[in-house]
Amino acid sequence: MDAHAVADHGHGHAELEIPFNVHPRPDTGLYNGKLGVWLFLASEVMLFGALFSSLILIRTSAAHWPRGWEELHVIPATVNTFVLILSSVFVVLAWANLRLRNDKVARMYIAATLLCGVAFMFIKGYEYSLSLGHGHFPKTSNFFAIYFTMTGLHGLHVLGGMVVFAYFLGPGWKMLTSERERFINRIEIVGLYWHFVDLVWIFLFPTLYLL
Amino acid sequence: MNDHAVAAHDSHDIPHDDHNSPEHIKREIRVYLMVLGALAVLTGVTVFACYGLHLPIHYAVMVALAVASVKGFLVAGFFMHLLSEKKLIYGILILTVVFFAILLWGPAHDIADKFHY
Numbered sequence: 644m645d646a647h648a649v650a651d652h653g654h655g656h657a658e659l660e661i662p663f664n665v666h667p668r669p670d671t672g673l674y675n676g677k678l679g680v681w682l683f684l685a686s687e688v689m690l691f692g693a694l695f696s697s698l699i700l701i702r703t704s705a706a707h708w709p710r711g712w713e714e715l716h717v718i719p720a721t722v723n724t725f726v727l728i729l730s731s732v733f734v735v736l737a738w739a740n741l742r743l744r745n746d747k748v749a750r751m752y753i754a755a756t757l758l759c760g761v762a763f764m765f766i767k768g769y770e771y772s773l774s775l776g777h778g779h780f781p782k783t784s785n786f787f788a789i790y791f792t793m794t795g796l797h798g799l800h801v802l803g804g805m806v807v808f809a810y811f812l813g814p815g816w817k818m819l820t821s822e823r824e825r826f827i828n829r830i831e832i833v834g835l836y837w838h839f840v841d842l843v844w845i846f847l848f849p850t851l852y853l854l
Numbered sequence: 855m856n857d858h859a860v861a862a863h864d865s866h867d868i869p870h871d872d873h874n875s876p877e878h879i880k881r882e883i884r885v886y887l888m889v890l891g892a893l894a895v896l897t898g899v900t901v902f903a904c905y906g907l908h909l910p911i912h913y914a915v916m917v918a919l920a921v922a923s924v925k926g927f928l929v930a931g932f933f934m935h936l937l938s939e940k941k942l943i944y945g946i947l948i949l950t951v952v953f954f955a956i957l958l959w960g961p962a963h964d965i966a967d968k969f970h971y
Contacts, residue, residue, distance in 0.1 A: 672940040681943050685950040692954045700961035710911070717905050724897050732890045735933050739879050739886070838933045845925045849918035853904035854911065 665824045680832040684839050687800075691843050694793050698850065701785050709786055711852040714779065719770045720852045723763050724844065730759030731841045734834040741827045746819060753812050753830070756837070760805040767798055790851055797847060800840045807833050889932045896925050 662668075663675045671678055702708050711717075737752035774787070781791040811830065818826040872878060900921045904914045931937040936947075 671942050673942060678942065681946055685946050688950050688954055689957070692957045696957045696961050699958065700964065703961075712905050717901065721897070721901050725894065728890065728893045728897065731929065731933050732886055735886050736883065739883050742874055742879050743876055835934055838929055841933075842926055842929050845929065846922050849900055849904065849922050853900065853918050854914055 665822070665828060674828055676828055676832050677835070680835050684835065687839060691793075691796075694789075694796070695846070695850070698789050698793070701789065705785060711850075711854055714786065715790065715852050716770050716773050717852050719766050719773075720848055723766045723770075724848050726759050726763050726766070727841045727844050730756045730763070731838050733759065734830070734837050738827065738830050738834055741819075741830060749830075750812065750816070753808055757805055757808040757812060760801055760808065763801055764798065764805075767794065793847055793851065797840070797843055800843070804833065804837050804840055807836075885932060889928050892928055893925055896921050 661675065665674060667674050733752045733756040737749045737756065740746075740749035740752060771791075774790075779787050781788045811826075811833065815826075815829070818829070900918055903909055903917045903921075909917065936943070
């Protein structure tokens with residue numbers, strides 16, 4: 644074990660510290676958290692890729708497949724697209740303002756991102772209620788099975804991101820004063836995750852609603 | 855000094871290299887706002903073409919996927935900084951794209967067999 648990776652915090656016992664969580668490793672050129680998130684996102688591509696692949700297979704094999712706008716509610720989904728795009732911009736603006744030391748502005752942008760997440764979930768809930776109200780359930784057809792599975796999984800990812808942003812806005816914020824650079828890196832990598840969630844929606848929206 | 859100690863040492867003194875200079879960050883912010891505008895316009899274009907005009911499915915697929923690809927490039931390139939990322943990240947993503955292509959090729963191959971294309 645690297646002697647530098649162990650630190651005594653005065654409690655009589657040594658704590659293992661994760662190396663390279665602020666500055667880049669010389670061999671990868673990346674700090675470990677960022678590499679870890681990219682590897683995670685690669686696995687996420689495969690997860691959603693499997694579902695898109697299933698959609699293509701089921702749709703092309705079906706005798707009849709409805710156009711998305713015949714069965715789903717395009718207007719709320721379009722509003723949700725704008726909400727997610729806006730939230731992605733808020734994350735990068737939060738990250739940029741932290742680097743500019745405009746901490747209050749950055750915190751406002753993180754709060755705005757979280758609010759966008761809440762708005763997305765509310766609109767998605769409204770849309771679900773409309774579909775269920777019309778008697779459209781996952782068991783109704785392959786179309787609705789795919790629709791609820793993919794949007795449901797995407798919604799869970801939005802929820803996961805919201806939990807992380809709520810943590811950074813609340814108890815996690817104090818790291819900004821103790822380990823400023825590490826906190827800024829954390830915002831960068833949660834941002835990468837959030838942009839990926841946005842990216843999935845960018846393809847999910849036309850595939851399910853418009854085609 | 856390990857990485858953690860370095861962080862504690864300079865936590866109040868972020869080095870202002872070129873990428874962290876206020877001028878550079880302000881330029882980045884302007885780019886982010888331009889990308890926001892482009893994404894909003896492209897979303898409008900997709901909805902208008904596919905939902906407003908009710909394009910036939912073949913044209914709708916081409917328009918929707920082309921516009922989604924451009925939007926995806928903007929998000930990945932500018933918000934996720936893929937345009938200026940390290941080689942290792944590109945390596946990971948190329949590997950992912952290869953496996954993703956295999957995942958899509960499987961069903962396509964099956965469909966081609968089924969319909970004797």
